[in-house]
Amino acid sequence: MDLFGEGIAWLADPGNWTDPRNGILLRLWEHVSLSASSLLVAGLIALPMGLWIGHTGRGATAVIAIANIGRAVPSVGWLGIVFPLTLALFGRGGLGFLPSLIALVALAIPPMVTNTYAGLREVDRDLVEAGRGMGMREMEILRHIEVPVALPVILAGIRVSAVQTVATATLASIVGGGTLGEFIVQGIFVRALDRVVGAAILVAALAILTELTFSFIQRRAISPGLSGGREWSPMDPGQVGRTTTD
Amino acid sequence: MVAFEHVTKRYGGPDAAPAVDDLSLTIPAGEVCVLVGPSGCGKTTSMKMVNRLIEPSAGRITIGGEDVMSLPAVELRRRIGYVIQQVGLFPHLTIGDNVAVVPRLLRWQASRIRERVDELLEVVGLEPAEYRSRYPTELSGGERQRVGVARALAADPPVMLMDEPFGAVDPIRRDRLQNEFLRLQEQVRKTIIFVTHDVDEAIKMGDRIAILERGGTLAQYDTPAAILANPASEFVERFVGADRGLKRLSLARVRDLELIEAVPVRAGEDRVEVRRRLDRVEELTYALLVDDRDRPLGWIDRHDLAGEGPIDPSAATPGAPTVERETTLRDALSALLGSSVQLGVVVDERDRVLGLVSVDAIGERLRAPVRSADGRLHEVGGPLEAAL
Amino acid sequence: MNEDEPFIRFDWIVSNAEEIGQRLGEHVLMVVASVVIGFVISFGLAMVARRYPQTYGSILGVAGTIYAIPSLALFVLLIPLTGLSVTTGIVALVLYTLLILFRNIVTALEGVPPDVIEAANGMGYGAGQRFWRVELPIAMPIIVAGLRIATVTTIGLVTITTFIGLGGLGYLIINSGTRRFFPTSIYVGVLLCVLLAVLADLALLWLQRRLTPWAQAREP
Numbered sequence: 067m068d069l070f071g072e073g074i075a076w077l078a079d080p081g082n083w084t085d086p087r088n089g090i091l092l093r094l095w096e097h098v099s100l101s102a103s104s105l106l107v108a109g110l111i112a113l114p115m116g117l118w119i120g121h122t123g124r125g126a127t128a129v130i131a132i133a134n135i136g137r138a139v140p141s142v143g144w145l146g147i148v149f150p151l152t153l154a155l156f157g158r159g160g161l162g163f164l165p166s167l168i169a170l171v172a173l174a175i176p177p178m179v180t181n182t183y184a185g186l187r188e189v190d191r192d193l194v195e196a197g198r199g200m201g202m203r204e205m206e207i208l209r210h211i212e213v214p215v216a217l218p219v220i221l222a223g224i225r226v227s228a229v230q231t232v233a234t235a236t237l238a239s240i241v242g243g244g245t246l247g248e249f250i251v252q253g254i255f256v257r258a259l260d261r262v263v264g265a266a267i268l269v270a271a272l273a274i275l276t277e278l279t280f281s282f283i284q285r286r287a288i289s290p291g292l293s294g295g296r297e298w299s300p301m302d303p304g305q306v307g308r309t310t311t312d
Numbered sequence: 313m314v315a316f317e318h319v320t321k322r323y324g325g326p327d328a329a330p331a332v333d334d335l336s337l338t339i340p341a342g343e344v345c346v347l348v349g350p351s352g353c354g355k356t357t358s359m360k361m362v363n364r365l366i367e368p369s370a371g372r373i374t375i376g377g378e379d380v381m382s383l384p385a386v387e388l389r390r391r392i393g394y395v396i397q398q399v400g401l402f403p404h405l406t407i408g409d410n411v412a413v414v415p416r417l418l419r420w421q422a423s424r425i426r427e428r429v430d431e432l433l434e435v436v437g438l439e440p441a442e443y444r445s446r447y448p449t450e451l452s453g454g455e456r457q458r459v460g461v462a463r464a465l466a467a468d469p470p471v472m473l474m475d476e477p478f479g480a481v482d483p484i485r486r487d488r489l490q491n492e493f494l495r496l497q498e499q500v501r502k503t504i505i506f507v508t509h510d511v512d513e514a515i516k517m518g519d520r521i522a523i524l525e526r527g528g529t530l531a532q533y534d535t536p537a538a539i540l541a542n543p544a545s546e547f548v549e550r551f552v553g554a555d556r557g558l559k560r561l562s563l564a565r566v567r568d569l570e571l572i573e574a575v576p577v578r579a580g581e582d583r584v585e586v587r588r589r590l591d592r593v594e595e596l597t598y599a600l601l602v603d604d605r606d607r608p609l610g611w612i613d614r615h616d617l618a619g620e621g622p623i624d625p626s627a628a629t630p631g632a633p634t635v636e637r638e639t640t641l642r643d644a645l646s647a648l649l650g651s652s653v654q655l656g657v658v659v660d661e662r663d664r665v666l667g668l669v670s671v672d673a674i675g676e677r678l679r680a681p682v683r684s685a686d687g688r689l690h691e692v693g694g695p696l697e698a699a700l
Numbered sequence: 701m702n703e704d705e706p707f708i709r710f711d712w713i714v715s716n717a718e719e720i721g722q723r724l725g726e727h728v729l730m731v732v733a734s735v736v737i738g739f740v741i742s743f744g745l746a747m748v749a750r751r752y753p754q755t756y757g758s759i760l761g762v763a764g765t766i767y768a769i770p771s772l773a774l775f776v777l778l779i780p781l782t783g784l785s786v787t788t789g790i791v792a793l794v795l796y797t798l799l800i801l802f803r804n805i806v807t808a809l810e811g812v813p814p815d816v817i818e819a820a821n822g823m824g825y826g827a828g829q830r831f832w833r834v835e836l837p838i839a840m841p842i843i844v845a846g847l848r849i850a851t852v853t854t855i856g857l858v859t860i861t862t863f864i865g866l867g868g869l870g871y872l873i874i875n876s877g878t879r880r881f882f883p884t885s886i887y888v889g890v891l892l893c894v895l896l897a898v899l900a901d902l903a904l905l906w907l908q909r910r911l912t913p914w915a916q917a918r919e920p
Contacts, residue, residue: 068780069779069780070780134898134901137849137852137853137856137897138852138855138856138893138894138897138898138901139856139890139893139894140855140856140857140859140860140870140873140890140893141856141859141860142859142860142870142873142874142878143856143859143873143886143889143890143893143894145878146873146874146877146878146886146887146889146890147886147887147890149878149886150881150883150886153881229768232770233768233769233770233771233773234770236770236772236773237772237860240874240878240879241878247772250772250773250776250863251863254863254864259779262776263776263777263779263780265773266772266773266774266776266777267773267777269769269770269772269773270769270770270773270774270777273768273769273770273773274765274768274769276768277764277765277768363822365818365821365822386824386825386826387824388824389821389822389823389824390823390824391824394819394822394823396815396818396819396822397815398813398815399815399819400813400815400816400817400818400819400820401816401819402816402819402820402834402838403813403816403838403914404834404837404838404840404912404914405914406914413823414823414824417823417824417825417829447913447914448914449914460819463823464823473822
């Protein structure tokens with residue numbers, strides 16, 4: 067248990083935070099910015115796709131295929147596949163941020179697509195028909211009826227992706243992407259276990275914080291008239307399309 | 313055979329309003345007792361206390377003289393058939409295995425179980441070879457209901473509890489199921505407690521009816537005819553409906569009446585002869601015109617038989633409604649009202665004329681005294697008359 | 701990485717077949733052990749939650765929190781407790797299956813139609829008999845579906861155990877692959893992972909179908 071103490075001590079040392087070449091703040095910033103960018107890019111791809119498939123109902127086979135691939139290929143697998151490609155294509159530029167981004171985006175897409183699709187599919191068709199009958203256009207139906215009703219499930223998917231992205235960003239260090247994972251991976255290598263444990267604590271805290279934040283958003287964003295039906299818990303991973311959690 | 317002795321059920325402390333309040337009644341062996349009443353009257357609660365799915369707060373229930381508490385609940389239930397509205401067939405078992413559940417729990421021999429399953433499937437009208445290996449999802453609602461009944465009968469229990477068993481099917485199918493069940497009951501003669509909210513179903517199915525009021529009190533317990541003829545209170549009167557006279561008519565059939573002798577005549581018969589035949593039947597003033605195959609065509613008034621010569625078919629009033637001996641008096645009345653002479657022709661299955669019935673005779677039957685379950689005769693009336 | 705190296709070096713695959721097989725074996729072993737243990741524990745927890753419904757939320761909360769922790773971090777954090785051994789890996793992997801399986805089993809059991817339960821009670825099933833002969837069989841399809849998800853997830857997670865020296869297919873992907881700039885190893889590792897996941901999924905799907913002949917029956 068004294069390893070724990072060492073980890074805490076390492077975290078407590080302000081010098082470790084501000085070290086310009088390998089400081090905690092630096093790595094933390096790398097971690098957060100990588101995660102955020104990946105989530106953003108993935109969202110820009112996955113959400114419209116999910117909305118389209120969910121609204122029109124076409125492409126269910128494609129969705130299932132995406133979900134299955136997403137679940138079967140491990141996160142390190144993505145990194146491992148993308149890395150040689152970016153390296154070959156961009157040389158030094160293909161190190162670090164780029165392969166990490168691509169891999170993380172690939173991992174973040176399935177939960178958001180499948181959840182968005184499933185959420186929209188669960189919307190009562192009668193509501194949609196009522197909207198059409200009132201003269202709403204397709205986009206309006208999507209915006210004003212389907213999305214608000216499906217919001218809990220969609221947000222759950224985003225939450226799952228977010229937590230997963232933050233978690234997998236840890237592994238970016240193996241392709242030179244830095245992040246907090248750098249401390250863990252390097253630390254294991256050189257047997258400096260204080261920073262391994264310290265960084266692990268930090269990473270865990272960051273992931274839990276992400277989970278809680280998005281849960282909070284999820285809860286707040288749901289119309290009070292919708293709460294019935296799906297049983298819900300703060301740690302609800304949203305079931306649909308849950309992949310790995312690295 | 314099944315007796316309730318001052319049975320009370322309360323939910324929540326001793327000051328809570330009772331769901332069943334001091335219920336006492338006895339159901340003779342082999343009879344169907346229907347518990348009926350508005351929602352909240354405690355009918356289902358009462359029934360469930362018999363197999364101890366609900367335990368009474370006070371009083372006791374006996375089956376064949378034995379207190380139901382004298383056995384472990386699980387054993388008790390294996391000796392009582394239980395049918396519920398949504399049936400509750402086990403989706404993961406075949407129809408055959410579903411029916412075999414209780415016999416298996418009782419450890420019957422495998423061969424005996426097999427025979428029994430096939431026997432019961434036939435009894436409820438499902439071809440064993442076809443249905444035995446199917447699964448509940450493959451069956452329609454009506455078929456599932458029948459399997460539910462077969463399953464309850466499997467271990468040949470003396471007592472059966474049925475909670476709105478036909479409630480979940482459409483009226484046409486319900487009618488058929490009810491009829492089949494009544495036929496079945498004639499063969500097996502089980503003691504049955506049947507719960508329903510539909511007073512017409514109660515009248516049709518019950519040898520006795522127990523009408524319960526909200527708050528769990530017994531309003532009246534008697535045969536359907538007696539209740540309809542003499543409702544014990546305003547509540548009962550309202551509950552059975554303002555058409556209770558007509559309802560009573562559906563309890564009796566044409567065969568319960570004395571038929572008036574018919575005077576069938578064919579075209580071309582001699583008037584004098586017909587007049588003489590007509591005069592021999594008291595109160596009959598119409599001759600029945602029939603065709604060459606003795607089928608009723610219409611009525612000839614005696615006045616149109618004056619004079620001599622062959623009868624004149626064109627003077628006949630058309631419309632001679634026919635009924636059968638098994639027709640309920642209610643349906644008969646409905647048919648007769650359409651006839652301008654207020655008479656109907658009773659025919660057998662080969663359309664041969666057996667006699668006549670009149671609207672008057674039906675009305676007279678309604679006014680005759682009714683025998684209640686305790687054997688006494690009562691004049692027909694309502695609570696108001698009873699108070700006089 | 702040598703630019704004029706061929707994309708995949710099949711000769712390497714052939715000459716290292718033994719080691720590849722070994723890694724695959726390690727991987728499978730860890731997956732099976734974790735899922736089986738995880739299932740047993742989740743089942744027990746589900747029984748607890750059934751008996752004491754108020755505990756459901758707390759158990760779910762704890763399992764969910766653990767689930768959110770990145771696997772590498774969890775492995776590391778367990779080291780002070782269980783040392784740098786296979787135990788650490790298995791413990792962490794088991795913990796990850798808990799959320800999926802616990803919730804899945806509870807939901808599956810709750811999905812048994814209430815009229816079936818009432819009929820079972822009324823017919824004279826004791827509580828235990830009713831559970832084993834009625835509720836559990838009916839819940840089986842959903843439980844196996846949960847097992848599928850847990851298994852595929854675990855197959856992916858086991859790759860991370862290479863970081864704490866436990867081998868598995870992750871070794872091929874990271875150690876002999878990415879770290880050495882050697883794509884062939886990466887592809888072999890990833891491919892085997894995917895194949896394993898697909899096979900496991902199909903095998904469990906087959907099991908699911910076998911256990912539930914009634915689910916295949918067509919409605920009228």
